Amino acid sequence: ELTVDGAPDIDIDNNILVAGRLEFYPGWPVKIIAGEFGWAQGGDKSNDSIDGGNEGPGGLVFNPAYNIDNLLFKHMIPTIYQIEGSVINAFYARVWGTVKLLDHVTSTTQALFAWNDETDSPLVVGQNVDRYLGTEIEETISIEVTPGVNFDLIGSIVINSGGLKDLLEQQGAAAVNAAGGDCPAGGCGNAEDIAFAFQGRVLVYIDQFFK
Secondary structure, three states: OEOOOOOOOEOEEOOOEEEEEEEEOOEOOEEEEEEEEEEEOOOOOOOOOEEOOOOOOOOOOOOOOOOOOOOHHHHHHHHHHOOOOOOOOEEEEEEEEEEEEEOOEEEEEEEEEEEEOOOEOOOOOOOEOOOEEEEEEEEEEEEEEEOOEEEEEEEEEEEEOHHHHHHHHHHHHHHHHHOOOOOOOOOOOOOOOEEEEEEEEEEEOHHHHOO
């Protein structure tokens, strides 16, 4: 129950987060093959309560530390909803596998498919968005520099489907209007078909240095 000064109390009811994973370890050179399904229940923007999934994207979302990718749910969705979190008002399926290329080099390929849970727009009251968000393909090359220190190269491509394009166009319209423009609620431009990102990172596993 949420208590806000000067307003009636709001009950959060039936807000569900679910994730399940199946992993298979076939042996060299394939380190792992895995599949996962997750769901963060969404809500209806036109609803002033937080019942049954709630107003806007949802009262509860996956913690941002729950990383399932490097672009769509890590950066794009939280930016659209302006909420720090990973899976928000969505359900997804993803499969990935890790293959050892050399003694100290591995390759992880992932495909992720995502859908909106509720299709009422979280940005514009009374408008809808398409169900299917899009498809993400991600490749990570991990190089063990020394035991306990890895350098990763990550490439991500998101093929934007109708749901993600609707959200991006509505977000763009809101930003233009906030700056004094005159954009219709549905958007005054067209979202791109593809989003992509490249990243390099260094991972240090401190437990390796305290054995």
